Amino acid sequence: MILSTTLEFCIFIYLLIFSFSYFTLHSCCLLYLCFDNAGQFFSSGHTNNWAVLVCTSRFWFNYRHVANTLSVYRSVKRLGIPDSHIVLMLADDMACNHRNPKPATVFSHKNMELNVYGDDVEVDYRGYEVTVENFLRVLTGRLPPSTPRSKRLLSDDRSNILIYLTGHGGNGFLKFQDSEEISNVELADAFEQMWQKRRYNELLFIIDTCQGASMYERFYSPNLMALASSQVGEDSLSHQPDLAIGVHLMDRYTFYLLEFLEDIHPASKTNMNDLFKVCPKSQCVSTPGHRTDLFLRDPGSVLITDFFGSVRKVEITMETINLTDPIKQKPKQKDWHPPDGFILGLWTLILLVFFKLYGMKHLKHIF
Amino acid sequence: MGLLSDPNRRRALISLLTRLNSPICVVCYMAGVAWFMGLAFEPFTLRTYMSENAMGSTMVEERFPAGERALTTGREFSAHKKKAGGMPVDWLVKTMQARGLEVFTQRFSRKLPFPDENKERYMVKGTNVYGILRAPRAPRTEALVLSAPCTPGDSNNQAVGLLLGLAQYFRNQIYWAKDIIFLVNEHDLIGMQAWLEGYHHTNTTGMDWSPLQGRGGSIQAALSLELSSDVITSMDLVLEGLNGQLPNLDLANLFYAFCQKIGVLCTIQGKLQRNDWDSVSGYSHSVQTMMLMVMKQASGRPWGDHGLFLRYHIEAASIKGINSFRQYKTDVTTIGRLLEGMYRKLNNLLEPFGLLLTDYMLILTLLLHLTVVQALDLWVQLATPPPRTEDGITDKEQVRHTYYFRVLSVLTPLVISHLTGVALYTLPIQFQEMAVEQFPVSETEAVVLTAIGVYTAGLALPHNTHRLLSGEGTEQGWRVLKLVAVLYLAVLLGCTALINFSLGFILALTLVPVAAFVTPHVPKVLSAFILVILSPACTLLFSVFFFQELQELPVSFQEGWLLYLSVISQGILDHFLYGSLVYPLIALLVYPCWLLFWNILFWK
Numbered sequence: 017m018i019l020s021t022t023l024e025f026c027i028f029i030y031l032l033i034f035s036f037s038y039f040t041l042h043s044c045c046l047l048y049l050c051f052d053n054a055g056q057f058f059s060s061g062h063t064n065n066w067a068v069l070v071c072t073s074r075f076w077f078n079y080r081h082v083a084n085t086l087s088v089y090r091s092v093k094r095l096g097i098p099d100s101h102i103v104l105m106l107a108d109d110m111a112c113n114h115r116n117p118k119p120a121t122v123f124s125h126k127n128m129e130l131n132v133y134g135d136d137v138e139v140d141y142r143g144y145e146v147t148v149e150n151f152l153r154v155l156t157g158r159l160p161p162s163t164p165r166s167k168r169l170l171s172d173d174r175s176n177i178l179i180y181l182t183g184h185g186g187n188g189f190l191k192f193q194d195s196e197e198i199s200n201v202e203l204a205d206a207f208e209q210m211w212q213k214r215r216y217n218e219l220l221f222i223i224d225t226c227q228g229a230s231m232y233e234r235f236y237s238p239n240l241m242a243l244a245s246s247q248v249g250e251d252s253l254s255h256q257p258d259l260a261i262g263v264h265l266m267d268r269y270t271f272y273l274l275e276f277l278e279d280i281h282p283a284s285k286t287n288m289n290d291l292f293k294v295c296p297k298s299q300c301v302s303t304p305g306h307r308t309d310l311f312l313r314d315p316g317s318v319l320i321t322d323f324f325g326s327v328r329k330v331e332i333t334m335e336t337i338n339l340t341d342p343i344k345q346k347p348k349q350k351d352w353h354p355p356d357g358f359i360l361g362l363w364t365l366i367l368l369v370f371f372k373l374y375g376m377k378h379l380k381h382i383f
Numbered sequence: 384m385g386l387l388s389d390p391n392r393r394r395a396l397i398s399l400l401t402r403l404n405s406p407i408c409v410v411c412y413m414a415g416v417a418w419f420m421g422l423a424f425e426p427f428t429l430r431t432y433m434s435e436n437a438m439g440s441t442m443v444e445e446r447f448p449a450g451e452r453a454l455t456t457g458r459e460f461s462a463h464k465k466k467a468g469g470m471p472v473d474w475l476v477k478t479m480q481a482r483g484l485e486v487f488t489q490r491f492s493r494k495l496p497f498p499d500e501n502k503e504r505y506m507v508k509g510t511n512v513y514g515i516l517r518a519p520r521a522p523r524t525e526a527l528v529l530s531a532p533c534t535p536g537d538s539n540n541q542a543v544g545l546l547l548g549l550a551q552y553f554r555n556q557i558y559w560a561k562d563i564i565f566l567v568n569e570h571d572l573i574g575m576q577a578w579l580e581g582y583h584h585t586n587t588t589g590m591d592w593s594p595l596q597g598r599g600g601s602i603q604a605a606l607s608l609e610l611s612s613d614v615i616t617s618m619d620l621v622l623e624g625l626n627g628q629l630p631n632l633d634l635a636n637l638f639y640a641f642c643q644k645i646g647v648l649c650t651i652q653g654k655l656q657r658n659d660w661d662s663v664s665g666y667s668h669s670v671q672t673m674m675l676m677v678m679k680q681a682s683g684r685p686w687g688d689h690g691l692f693l694r695y696h697i698e699a700a701s702i703k704g705i706n707s708f709r710q711y712k713t714d715v716t717t718i719g720r721l722l723e724g725m726y727r728k729l730n731n732l733l734e735p736f737g738l739l740l741t742d743y744m745l746i747l748t749l750l751l752h753l754t755v756v757q758a759l760d761l762w763v764q765l766a767t768p769p770p771r772t773e774d775g776i777t778d779k780e781q782v783r784h785t786y787y788f789r790v791l792s793v794l795t796p797l798v799i800s801h802l803t804g805v806a807l808y809t810l811p812i813q814f815q816e817m818a819v820e821q822f823p824v825s826e827t828e829a830v831v832l833t834a835i836g837v838y839t840a841g842l843a844l845p846h847n848t849h850r851l852l853s854g855e856g857t858e859q860g861w862r863v864l865k866l867v868a869v870l871y872l873a874v875l876l877g878c879t880a881l882i883n884f885s886l887g888f889i890l891a892l893t894l895v896p897v898a899a900f901v902t903p904h905v906p907k908v909l910s911a912f913i914l915v916i917l918s919p920a921c922t923l924l925f926s927v928f929f930f931q932e933l934q935e936l937p938v939s940f941q942e943g944w945l946l947y948l949s950v951i952s953q954g955i956l957d958h959f960l961y962g963s964l965v966y967p968l969i970a971l972l973v974y975p976c977w978l979l980f981w982n983i984l985f986w987k
Binding site: 075077115116117119257259260262 | 442443444518519520521556557558559560727728730731733
């Protein structure tokens, strides 16, 4: 009898321990998995993505700058950022230019392989609206109240923003529209304003102009990463001369950037270190540069899709979750107040008593 | 005290100036000439540097296929031209309309001041035909012009055929951002002048023309084509226009770049580009090219149909196809491709061509420095007080007396010289009828010989001037006159050089030494001879011979003299027909100036 009870007791203890450990282990596992997914989800700290893509030059022979911007636009859209979150500024209209032998197209590869204009391009700032003032207003958010939403950068402190600039530049400035310039100091100050107003979480700045590296020299706000197509004193060169159209179709750096981005899909795990390797000197002739000292995270842990795409974390599960069981909930506490009719009747009673007491003659004073 | 207000210093400066007068003059002159020759070291070589961003490189794909059809059209044109005995207007209108252009015609007529013996015309009447290819999508604000002249006889048929072939090809393209005007002008320059005046609503030369019914936008660039053979070996680019104007060199560089791309030989001034300007032969070659260009510019004639566009700030050049004895021949399809490429590039132009000012001013200032130095020297001499007389006349009266006398003695030669100039300008044309009645010469010869006669008559003036003036000229008188003349020359040559540098340079080269050395005290016969040699008329005579030498077609004296006479008649005609400024400049300004120096030489 003692043996049977001890046996029972042992079995009971064993079962208890086993179930307990199993339970804890399972919950620990669950907790651990939860933590991993959540960690991944919150590792970058951003919840939405924005892109500001600017082409600053006009005239037909600057076709390649418009093609540059449209290529980045195309990649960014393909990777998930919607038009409502893209501010596209093109200083000139190449697709409908009278000199374009293939109207309504902008090609990025010679022999007309890839038309980056497509049929769903939404240009937010076009032609002469692309000015330094408008660009800075978009960045800092100081737009007149009548500005439509499509022309605003409505980012918050959890937005990752991609800013891409292309055109003609020099040491410390970028030329807008043949008539004005933006300096690197102004740009750095604009980014500081954005930081003060908590308008971004992290910002990636890419510039494809001559001497582009001079534009990010003056940055001083945190969480900025910058890439440029050439160093100070170097020219960024054009690529893809097309004889049928008669102009250069792309710049070298953006051409190779586009090639690199074509291989990225929303689930890619490629990180920024790969982006820094795009277009080495042998292909680009100029030396691309980058700056990461203001960025808090390690570039190796930053995914391309953190900036170029708008990725929602989706976890696929094979479990079935039963949603038909009623979930017992406590009834919601509702504030109680007496019914309306009661209040009305109460006040009528009070008035009647008042007039009964003091006589009807006072009625005419009221009405 | 300042440098110029301190009397001691001033005196020192002045004495320095008077001592070094002649050496400074000589040095300035030599430096000016040397600098000019140094220009030939890297002369008007066509480089591949483009200053206009929109022109870029020759990155277009030329696909013009229809060279043979162009030649057939040319032959048709030639047949119809023979039948019509001039411009086959109806056939041209029909053909251009068949190619989808908007066709218009313009009638013009002009009576020349005297018959033109080179081209054998006197009363000119003609029609221009032009077709406008409208840009498919662009607003009609800008235009390009392609023109081919319709010349009598067998020349330029291929040019018109190619023009029509290109018109058909261009019509099928959609990338034109400017209207293209295809113009066939009759009587070459006269027709072109009528068309341009009609297009721009100006009337500077008194020609009669019917207003243009159709118009494109403002013209950005123009090319004139001359092609008289089915195959060519090289293309010659002609840049010099009216009054020595040149188009923007980007146009020339573009043409050269396309020639290199397509593989056609390109010449300028009829000479090939050479790269060995270090060697002696290379240097002399480039000097020859430069001298040719200078002479052509100085003459002020338009050397191609394009020459008249430059006045309206339209960059234009003439392209001549040359068939010589080289082995490698180029066919019309290739020429068509070259023109297609050029027009494609001109299509990309977004702004008008910039104005390129080459600074030859330094050379001219060096040459003119010595005139200024002379003037200063004279002023100094005049400023020294005259020796007192021993009479009791007060200084004031004497000063006033000499002052008035001085002014009169200067004013008279001035007025008479200019009147002679006016005579030289007006008399030849006015009295040609009378001359023809009196002497057995044709009208052209009458005009030219009257001009030479008036010129030579001016040489006899000093004797007559002095007979008019009572009393004798003083020692001071000729100094004042020389001061005035020297300053006048400096200003005149400076202004001329601004408009037409080559003309200013050649005149400066010959007239400045005259200004320097002439005084009444040099040996009369020798200096009179030198003065005549260096006068504008003789300079022209020598230039004619020199020009023929440079073109490797030397002439004998007889032929040279006849050529000289025809040059004078052409110069006068150019002035009346197209507004060339060389003839009035020489007759009304340079010749009187030279006469002043002649007066000084014979001052008594």
